[in-house]
Each structure stands twice: as C-alpha cells, then as structure tokens.
Amino acid sequence: MHVSSFVTVVCLKSNTGKESTMGPWIIQMTIILFILLCCSQAKRDQMLYCSACGAIVDELTHSIGLVDPKKTINVGSFRLHADGTMKDKKVPLARSETHLSELLDAVCESMSDYALHVDPQSRRKEYKRFAPRSDGDGAGAGRDFPDFKNFQFGGPEAPNALKFACETIVEELEDDIVALFGRNAQNPHTELCKNLSDYCEDSRNPNEEL
Known part of the structure; x- marks a missing residue:
C-alpha cells in the first residue's frame, strides 16, 4: 500500500x-x-546527476554531428493526395524523433567511457570522459590524453553510478530531451541540465573536455 x-x-x-x-x-x-x-x-547526488546530464548532452550532440545533414527520413503526413494516398513527409534524419529515440536507447552505455575526475587545484569532483571516441573525436583526439592520475576508476563512485543516473534522467526526461534536440536548441546544457531539470547549479558544460 x-x-x-x-x-x-x-x-x-x-x-x-x-x-x-x-x-x-x-x-x-x-x-x-x-x-x-x-x-x-x-535526495540525489547533484554532482553525479549534473555530470550524467552533461554527458547525455555531449554524447547526443556528438552522435548527431556524425550524421550526414543531407540524409532524410520519411515520417509520413496526415495530408492526402487527390487520389487519396498519403503524402510523403521527409525530415532531416539527424534530429528526427526516430533517430533521437534510438540514440537515447544507447546513450547510457557510453557512461563506461567516463570516470570521476578530481581537479588538482580546486578538488572539485565531476565525471568526465577519459576515453577517445571510436571515430577519433573527443578526448585524446588530436591532443594529449587527459592526466589519468586525476581520475578515479574504482570504488563507490565508479561509472556504474553514472550509468544509473543517466538511465534515470532518460526515463524521466525522454520527451523533453527529444523535443530539445529536435529543435536544435542553442544551449542544450543550460536548457536540459539547469532550466528543465535543475540538476546543475550553473549553465556551464559540466563535462567540458580536459
């Protein structure tokens, strides 16, 4: 009960x-x-959920950027031709609801590429991406790898906690995330992680690359 x-x-x-x-x-x-x-x-760990939210934005932004902007998808239309057949309606694939939903289904698997990072000066903790992306973009691509001595790869704050937070955010805000990326919001970190969810206290990118 x-x-x-x-x-x-x-x-x-x-x-x-x-x-x-x-x-x-x-x-x-x-x-x-x-x-x-x-x-x-x-009660939720704000650092954890802010990091997860930022990671979701970063991963989706990256995945969307990999899609050829000329690619389209047929989503149908409620309008009919004179002969009664349904009119075709095509939209860009990258930011279509279908594509965004597919990306969300897999986005939390990327949390294994993140680890808890402790800033050596401020001692601020946040999850950051440490692994290079398979397409050669992101941390480690065309630049030095991050200083791994500032990462913590085990213990109670391991990436599985970040994955759980990611899954929680996706479950709770899936429609908002799809709508946000569908309209190509100018500052998705601020929109999603502060304005819509209040997971982050400020509007900066919580997962800014090292």
Whole structure:
C-alpha cells in the first residue's frame, strides 16, 4: 500500500472502535515516515546527476554531428493526395524523433567511457570522459590524453553510478530531451541540465573536455 493511502486508512480507523486510542500516535508516526520517504526519494547526488546530464548532452550532440545533414527520413503526413494516398513527409534524419529515440536507447552505455575526475587545484569532483571516441573525436583526439592520475576508476563512485543516473534522467526526461534536440536548441546544457531539470547549479558544460 502506498504511504499516502496508509495515512488515509489510519485516519479513518482512528474514528472507529478501539483503534481510536492509538489513532493519533499512529497518524503522527505515519506522517513522519511519509515525509522521510519523500525526502529520501528526492535526495540525489547533484554532482553525479549534473555530470550524467552533461554527458547525455555531449554524447547526443556528438552522435548527431556524425550524421550526414543531407540524409532524410520519411515520417509520413496526415495530408492526402487527390487520389487519396498519403503524402510523403521527409525530415532531416539527424534530429528526427526516430533517430533521437534510438540514440537515447544507447546513450547510457557510453557512461563506461567516463570516470570521476578530481581537479588538482580546486578538488572539485565531476565525471568526465577519459576515453577517445571510436571515430577519433573527443578526448585524446588530436591532443594529449587527459592526466589519468586525476581520475578515479574504482570504488563507490565508479561509472556504474553514472550509468544509473543517466538511465534515470532518460526515463524521466525522454520527451523533453527529444523535443530539445529536435529543435536544435542553442544551449542544450543550460536548457536540459539547469532550466528543465535543475540538476546543475550553473549553465556551464559540466563535462567540458580536459
């Protein structure tokens, strides 16, 4: 039974029979439990979720950029030709809903290419990409590899936590992400990670390459 439903049941029972003597105490304890449960569900590691959100934006932006802008996809149309057949409607493949949904289905697998990075000066922690991309772009491409001594590759803050956060964000904001990238927002990091979700406190790219 959901906690809020349990509160309602307890309130009803407190007004009937012998259970009324225990009613107020049970109600108070149940309300406290409900508040604690809500707080525990709402509490998230902001650094983790901000990093995951930024990684999602970076990975989607990169994948979209790999698609030939001339490629289109037929999405159909509600309009009909004079003979009753449906008119074809083509849109750019890269930012089509179909393509973006496919990218989202796989984006969290890329979280294994990220690790917890600790800035040697500020000691600020955030997940950053350490692995070069298979197409030769990203960290390590045409530049020195990042300093691995500032990365932590194991322990309780391993990339599996980042993948879980990524999957949570995708599950909760899938429609918003598709709409955001579909209209080619100018600053997707700010739009998604701050304005829409409030995962990040500032508008900078939380996964800026080293």
